Amino acid sequence: MKSDFLIKLVRARMPFGQYKGRYITQLPVHYLEWFNRKGFPKGQLGQYLATMYEIKTNGLDQILRPIIQQFRNRNE
Incomplete structure (x- = not known):
């Protein structure tokens, strides 16, 4: 995994669907979970969604908090 992957993950927004525009x-x-059952999209978005699935289903959300605080654009 590249060292900047999690930084890019916390800045990424959902580009389509019901949650379009959400981080x-x-x-x-x-x-x-729905994506996990149906299949994650190909490419970077799929990697972000699969990673977020693993983080959330394993109760590891707290590991992202310092990254979000430091790297997410504050004027959004």
Whole structure:
């Protein structure tokens, strides 16, 4: 995993669907579970969603908090 992957993850937004515009880190677990069942999209978005699925389903959300505080654009 590249060292800047988590920084890019916390800045990424959902580009389509019901949660369009929301940060990937803000997606509800049931939505990530749906993608896990149906298949994650290809490419970087799929990697972000699969990573967020693993983080949330394993109760590891807290590992992202310092990254979000430091690297998410504050004027959004």
